[in-house]
Every structure is written in structure tokens, then in C-alpha cells.
Amino acid sequence: MAAIIADNIMSPLGSSSGANYQAVKAGKTALRLHNHEFNLPFPFTAALFSEEQKEEFTINGLTLFESLAVTSIRKALESCQIPMDNRTCLVISSTKQNISLLNIEGNPPENVLYPGHSAERIAQNVGITTTPIIVCNACISGVSALILGNRLIEMQEYDYVIVCGIDLQSPFIISGFHSLKALSETPCRPFDLERTGLNLGEAAATVILGKGNLTDKWHIAGAAIRNDAYHVSSPAPKADGCLMALEAVMKEQDACKLSVINAHGTATLYNDQMEARGICRAGLSNIPVNALKGYYGHTMGAAGILETLITLHAAEDNTIVGTKGYEELGVSGNLNIVRNNTTTAKKDFVKLISGFGGCNAAVLLTPCAPLGRENGQEIEAQHQVTITPQSVQIDNKMIDTGQLRGKALLTYLYKTYIQDYPKFYKMDALARLGFIATELLIRKERGAKGEEQGARGKRAVIFFGQSSSINADKEFLASIADPENFFPSPASFVYTLPNIVNGEVAIRNDFHGETSFYILPRKDDDIMRMVTQATMLDNYHKSIITGWLDYKSEEDYCAELRVYNVITK
Amino acid sequence: MEELILELKEQIIEVLNLEELTPEDIDPKAPLFGAGGLGLDSIDALELIVLLEKRYGIRLASAAEGKSIFTSVENIAQYVSQNRKK
Numbered sequence: 001m002a003a004i005i006a007d008n009i010m011s012p013l014g015s016s017s018g019a020n021y022q023a024v025k026a027g028k029t030a031l032r033l034h035n036h037e038f039n040l041p042f043p044f045t046a047a048l049f050s051e052e053q054k055e056e057f058t059i060n061g062l063t064l065f066e067s068l069a070v071t072s073i074r075k076a077l078e079s080c081q082i083p084m085d086n087r088t089c090l091v092i093s094s095t096k097q098n099i100s101l102l103n104i105e106g107n108p109p110e111n112v113l114y115p116g117h118s119a120e121r122i123a124q125n126v127g128i129t130t131t132p133i134i135v136c137n138a139c140i141s142g143v144s145a146l147i148l149g150n151r152l153i154e155m156q157e158y159d160y161v162i163v164c165g166i167d168l169q170s171p172f173i174i175s176g177f178h179s180l181k182a183l184s185e186t187p188c189r190p191f192d193l194e195r196t197g198l199n200l201g202e203a204a205a206t207v208i209l210g211k212g213n214l215t216d217k218w219h220i221a222g223a224a225i226r227n228d229a230y231h232v233s234s235p236a237p238k239a240d241g242c243l244m245a246l247e248a249v250m251k252e253q254d255a256c257k258l259s260v261i262n263a264h265g266t267a268t269l270y271n272d273q274m275e276a277r278g279i280c281r282a283g284l285s286n287i288p289v290n291a292l293k294g295y296y297g298h299t300m301g302a303a304g305i306l307e308t309l310i311t312l313h314a315a316e317d318n319t320i321v322g323t324k325g326y327e328e329l330g331v332s333g334n335l336n337i338v339r340n341n342t343t344t345a346k347k348d349f350v351k352l353i354s355g356f357g358g359c360n361a362a363v364l365l366t367p368c369a370p371l372g373r374e375n376g377q378e379i380e381a382q383h384q385v386t387i388t389p390q391s392v393q394i395d396n397k398m399i400d401t402g403q404l405r406g407k408a409l410l411t412y413l414y415k416t417y418i419q420d421y422p423k424f425y426k427m428d429a430l431a432r433l434g435f436i437a438t439e440l441l442i443r444k445e446r447g448a449k450g451e452e453q454g455a456r457g458k459r460a461v462i463f464f465g466q467s468s469s470i471n472a473d474k475e476f477l478a479s480i481a482d483p484e485n486f487f488p489s490p491a492s493f494v495y496t497l498p499n500i501v502n503g504e505v506a507i508r509n510d511f512h513g514e515t516s517f518y519i520l521p522r523k524d525d526d527i528m529r530m531v532t533q534a535t536m537l538d539n540y541h542k543s544i545i546t547g548w549l550d551y552k553s554e555e556d557y558c559a560e561l562r563v564y565n566v567i568t569k
Numbered sequence: 570m571e572e573l574i575l576e577l578k579e580q581i582i583e584v585l586n587l588e589e590l591t592p593e594d595i596d597p598k599a600p601l602f603g604a605g606g607l608g609l610d611s612i613d614a615l616e617l618i619v620l621l622e623k624r625y626g627i628r629l630a631s632a633a634e635g636k637s638i639f640t641s642v643e644n645i646a647q648y649v650s651q652n653r654k655k
Contacts, residue, residue: 180615181632234611422608425588487623490615491585 001370002153002161002209003217007309008076010057010068011203011296012047016075020306021313024295024321025341031187031199031297038171041486042178045187047201047297048169062125065098066118069166070125072204077126080208082160084127089158092119092134093145093165094301095497100170102473104481115468116521128162131527134519136468138497139264139355140225141165142205142304143363144516147223149209151534159211165305166204172473173300174200175480176493180233182268190265190291190323191272191337193330198266201297205305215369218312221348222364224248224538225514227461227506233356233494235274241360242278242352244512248540249350249364250282258287259346260320260338262311264353265291266298267325275352276331278360290338294324304361308351312365315347356494357503359515377536379544379564383444385437387413387559394444406554410436417443421508428472428495430551431504434463437559438505438545445563458542460513460535461502463561464528465550468519469498501549513541523548532564541566573646581642584620585613597643614639621645626654 008016012030013023030047037048054064057071069092082088097115101108111117119132135145142165149161167173177183177200184197226244228236235242261284263275272291279285292307299306314321322340329337347367354360386393389406392413393399404412407429413436414424427435438461472495479489494500502515514535520527532546547561578592587607600606602614611632618635621627627649629635638648 179619180612181618231610232612422587422589425586485623487619489619491612494612 001212001219002150003212003219004207005210005217006076006080006208008072008206009203009306009309010072010075011299011306012049012053013295017309017313021310021317024292024310025314025319027324029187029295029324030201031294038174039483040171040174041483043185044174044178044183045185045199046169046174047199049202059125062121063098063101063112063118065166065168066122068168068204069122069164072166072206073122073126073162073164076162076206076208082208082210084129086130087159088128089130089152089161090119090123090128090132091145091149091161091163092122092132093141093163093305094134094167095136095138095141096167096170096173096300099172099473100168102172102477104477113470114466115519116466120521131521131524133527133531136497136517136519137355137359137499138357139298139300140304140353140359140361141301142306143308143351143353143361144225144304146207146220146305146308146363147225147361148531148534150220150223151537152530153209153211154537155534157530161209162206163209163305164204164206165302167300167302168202169200171480172477175488176476176496179488179490179493184267187325188267188293188297189325189327190267190293191276191329191331191335192267192326193328195267195269195272195330197268198293199297201299203296203299203302203306205302205309207305207309218365218367219370220363221366221370222249222251222253224540225359225361225516227503227512227515228358228360229506229510229512230358231507232358232500232503235270235354236358237274237277239274239278239281241358241512242275242354243281245360245362246278246282246284246350246352249362250284253348253364255284255287257346257348259315259344259349260288260290260311261350261352262307263289263291265293265323267293271354273331274354276333276335279335280333285334286336288320288336288338290321290323292321294326304351304353308363308365311349311351315344315349318343318345320344356497357499357515358506359499359503377539378567378569379532379536380567382563382565383441384562385440385444385559387433387437389555389557394440413440426491427504428475429557430469430471430498430549431495431501433551433557433559434501434549435504435508437549437561441545441561441563442509456543457510457512458540459511460541460544461505461511461515462532462535462544462546463502463549464518464520465498465548466520466522467550467552469496471551471553472496505545514538536566570646570650573650574642577642577646577649580620580624581617584616585609595642598641600641601639621649625649627652
């Protein structure tokens with residue numbers, strides 16, 4: 001079991017968790033209207049760091065993204081003593097890392113741009129010697145990272161895991177959300193009848209997890225990630241994945257003990273309605289619900305950690321923070337949205353979050369020491385598919401690819417083996433690669449004996465890569481690079497998150513298990529095996545598709561995926 | 570109008586990556602979204618909004634506004650011919 005032993009929040013509202021909680025409690029908001037910021041041709045409301053704040057945390061030799069992460073981690077470390085040896089690991093949660101450095105003329109070198117290398121610089125600067133892991137699961141990344149950290153300690157892989165969630169804003173991200181018509185020009189209004197969209201925000205939030213059941217510390221007592229298997233950017237109308245995640249964390253929890261469900265509450269029409277549906281379907285409509293986007297905007301990779309921490313500090317202060325921007329219920333169901341700060345004697349709470357790629361996550365936090373869990377599951381490899389620009393192998397047997405290479409090879413494989421899914425042509429290159437590789441795996445599996453019928457919905461899809469969504473990033477950037485021809489492409493923007501490929505695979509196959517995309521500095525079989533094993537701690541999955549999935553260019557890509565069955569000992 | 574309909578079909582195929590279709594495959598009166606049509610989704614609708622602005626200078630404020638316009642290629646052609654600024 002892991003306990004939260006230290007934390008920090010760096011946001012436009014303050015540089016410590018305490019300062020942030022006090023600001024939120026006082027009703028302050030970091031949201032401001034910005035005209036001409038980043039030279040964008042439209043006004044937007046966002047929570048951005050001031051130039052003075054940026055100067056304060058800038059560290060020579062590091063990018064702004066890395067500087068902010070290092071500063072937040074150092075501040076968290078001030079209140080605890082942990083050894084920086086091979087028993088301490090860094091998990092970074094971020095959706096777009098150093099994306100503001102990507103430019104259309106000359107791309108910065110790989111060692112600056114690739115998230116894994118950036119994470120290594122962060123690790124080195126705070127003295128961590130082990131290989132960092134980046135969680136890139138769209139908006140649920142922060143909660144995903146907390147779940148991973150908790151599991152790694154539970155498995156006794158590490159004694160301490162530093163989990164840092166961080167994202168900064170850029171023309172890239174803001175114009176992308178603008179093209180999706182998801183932004184509200186005015187301060188957002190979660191769950192309100194008049195809500196018109198979200199605001200974006202900047203922040204870093206750090207949690208240090210340590211081993212042991214500590215009676216005076218907070219613990220993650222329940223955790224689940226589930227996929228809607230519905231659409232890559234629209235939440236499932238019946239909230240399937242959200243409901244499954246909620247039910248999983250509430251399985252052994254008495255709902256009467258819950259103080260609040262801290263929702264994602266982005267204030268888009270669809271997200272808030274979906275969450276309301278999920279909470280009602282889970283039978284939790286009498287539990288108070290709040291959302292914090294009216295204070296911070298949507299801080300993306302930081303959101304899951306930042307909002308968990310604010311809710312935690314509020315619980316310690318016997319408070320449920322009010323939902324800034326909320327006035328009149330604008331979602332179906334008789335939901336109990338907390339408008340103003342209220343007092344509570346209860347401590348336990350659920351953090352709920354959902355994101356592009358159809359992913360949903362929930363964690364249950366409690367100040368009591370929870371019981372340890374038995375994990376009696378092992379995984380057994382079934383089949384393997386490897387695709388590179390030069391060759392395709394299924395279970396180490398080369399298949400005829402008609403002398404085709406590069407991008408044409410993927411289209412050839414689609415036309416030869418699949419044919420019935422024209423959505424393939426809409427996918428970006430990374431999603432095409434992952435889609436084809438999983439299709440070939442599943443075809444092989446269907447042909448083999450022993451497939452467990454009816455259990456495929458309980459399948460996890462866990463991918464690892466190095467270059468994230470670099471190919472899609474460049475494509476989207478091309479649509480906004482010329483101010484005279486500024487037409488950001490919504491279809492390209494959606495694919496600038498690597499975990500969209502997990503969503504595509506889940507949709508195609510109706511997989512509702514965990515879907516996660518992890519970025520590593522380089523391919524590392526030991527870490528991939530460890531993280532895959534960690535996924536099994538959920539005790540939900542019957543099988544898992546996992547492996548390396550990386551698409552840098554037409555000449556340089558690799559899918560090396562396996563399907564495993566889960567064996568209960 | 571026939572010329573505009575053909576142009577729109579070609580544009581739609583290009584921006585929505587409908588690689589397996591030709592303009593002849595698209596019935597100008599058929600629904601673009603949902604069953605029985607091209608099976609387009611919400612992201613495609615947003616991409617069509619970008620197409621109208623980029624190519625014809627027509628700016629739609631919301632996806633909801635696009636809903637009543639993107640019912641069929643013929644309907645889009647009608648709207649474009651009445652509202653185009655370039």
C-alpha cells in the first residue's frame with residue numbers, strides 16, 4: 001500500500017498546496033480574458049502563469065515545461081526526506097509536454113522534443129537515477145499517473161514514486177480546442193444550464209507516494225480505468241466507461257462515507273451531461289458533486305493531480321469546495337452539485353475524470369489505512385505481431401507484403417486483411433499502425449483454439465512509445481503555422497494525443513478495459529513488463545494487448561505487440 | 570449548381586479522407602450523417618465547418634449551426650451559393 005507523504009501545487013494562484021487551497025477556499029480564480037495572447041486571432045479565457053511567475057521558476061538549461069516540473073517536485077521534497085536511489089521512481093503526467101518548441105521550419109532536436117528525454121532531464125535535476133515513465137492518457141493522465149505510482153509501490157517495485165502532473169498552454173493547444181468549438185470565451189460554468197464550454201489552464205502538481213500503511217496519511221483505496229469504446233472525442237451518452245470506473249472503485253466502499261465526488265466538470269455540454277449520467281447510474285446521485293475548473297480552467301495533464309490535492313486539503317479542513325461558475329442545474333438527473341463551500345465531517349472522496357480516446361478514471365481516497373489486496377494473476381503470452389516499414393511478422397513468421405514498404409505497406413495490409421472499416425483512412429499514422437497490428441493479432445487469435453468467448457470486453461490495451469504523437473503534431477502544426485492561412489484542423493488535432501490509438505482499438509473491438517499510453521525515453525522491456533504487470537493489479541482484466549508502438553515517420557516506425565491471457569493462480 | 574456540387578464532393582472526399590470514394594459514389598440528396606449516408610461523425614462536422622470558412626469565407630459560430638446545413642451535399646451547395654464570400 002502507498003501513502004501520500006508530500007505534495008505541491010504550482011499554479012497561477014500560488015506556489016504551494018496550502019496557498020492554492022486557501023485561494024480556492026476564498027473563491028479566487030485564475031481565469032482571465034486574453035486578447036492577442038500567443039498572437040492568436042481570437043480572444044480566449046484561460047488560467048495562465050504571469051511573466052513574473054514564469055521568471056521565478058525558470059531554470060537555466062531547462063525548458064519552461066521542465067523548469068516548472070522540477071520546481072514543483074523540489075517544493076514537494078522540501079517537506080519529506082526520501083532516498084534518491086534505485087527504489088525511487090519518477091512518473092510524469094502530461095499531454096503535450098514541450099509542444100510549444102515544435103516549429104514548422106526546423107524541428108528542435110529529438111533530445112529536446114521527445115517527452116522521455118525531457119522527463120530524464122527533470123529526473124536528473126531532482127536527483128532521481130531510475131528511468132522515468134510518462135503517462136499520456138489525454139485528460140485522465142494525472143489520475144492515471146497516481147494509479148500507476150500506487151500500483152508500483154504495491155508491487156514493491158519501488159519504495160517511493162514521485163508523481164508530477166504538468167502542462168503549459170500554447171497556440172498549438174488553444175487553437176486545437178478552438179477548432180473543436182470546445183472553448184468558452186467567458187469563465188466556464190461546470191454543470192450549469194448556461195455552460196458553453198471549457199477554459200484551458202496551466203499548472204504543475206506533485207504527489208510523493210511512499211510505501212506503508214500510515215494511519216495519519218491519505219491512501220488510494222480504489223482505482224480503475226475503463227474505456228467507453230464509443231468515440232475518440234465524444235463521451236458515451238450513457239456514460240458506460242465512467243459508470244464502470246465508478247462501480248469498480250465503489251465495490252467495497254460504503255457510499256455513506258463519501259464526502260464528495262470531485263468531477264471532471266469541464267463545462268462542455270457533453271462531458272458534464274455524461275458525468276451526471278454516470279453518477280446517477282452508479283446510484284450516487286445523493287452524494288455531493290463539485291468541480292474545480294472555474295478556479296483553474298482545464299489544466300490537462302496536471303488536472304487529475306491538482307484537483308485530487310485541492311479536494312484532499314479541503315477534506316482535511318472539513319470542507320467541500322463550491323463549484324465556481326455553477327448556478328442552476330443544467331444536466332439531467334437530480335444531481336447534488338455543491339454551489340458554495342460547505343462543511344463536512346466525512347473524509348473519503350472520489351476523483352472522477354474522463355478524456356479523449358474514450359478513457360475514464362476514478363480513484364477513491366481515504367485518510368484511513370486500507371487493507372492490502374491479494375493479486376493472484378499472471379499473464380501468459382499468446383501471439384505476437386511485429387510491423388516495421390520493411391517487414392511484417394506474425395508469431396515470428398514473415399508474411400508476404402507484396403514488396404511494399406513504408407506508409408503504403410499499412411494501406412496494403414488494410415486492403416488485404418481487413419477491408420471492412422473505412423474509418424481506417426481517417427486515422428493518423430500512429431493509429432493506423434496500432435489498428436493494423438491489433439487487427440492482425442486478433443485475427444491470429446480467432447484462428448487459434450481456446451479463445452475465451454465473452455471475455456474480450458474485459459481486455460486492456462496498453463501501449464508504449466518514444467515519440468508520442470510527433471507525426472500528427474507536425475500535421476496539425478502545418479494547419480496553424482501560417483497566420484494568413486490559419487485554419488486549425490479539428491480532425492488532425494484529435495490525433496495529437498497518442499492514446500487515441502488505444503481508443504480506436506477499443507471502439508473497433510468493444511474493449512472496455514483499461515486503455516493507457518506510456519512514453520519511455522527508449523524501448524525498455526523490463527519497464528514495459530513491470531507496467532503491464534501493474535495493470536493486472538486491477539483484478540478485472542481477462543486479457544491484455546500490449547507492446548511497443550512508435551511512429552516517427554514513414555521510414556521509421558515499429559509496432560511490436562503481444563496479446564496475453566490473464567491466468568488466475 | 571452542378572459544378573458547385575461536384576466541387577463540394579471532391580472537397581469533402583479530400584478533407585474527410587474518404588479515400589475509397591469517388592464523387593460519383595456520393596448521392597447529393599443522401600444524408601451525410603447517420604445510417605444510410607456517409608456515416609460521418611461530429612469531428613467530420615467540425616472539419617466541414619473549417620472547409621466552409623477556408624474555401625468559401627463562410628464562418629459558422631457553432632457545430633449546432635452546421636447541423637442544419639450539413640444534411641446533404643445539395644443542401645450545403647445551396648447554402649454556399651447563397652452565403653459565399655469568396
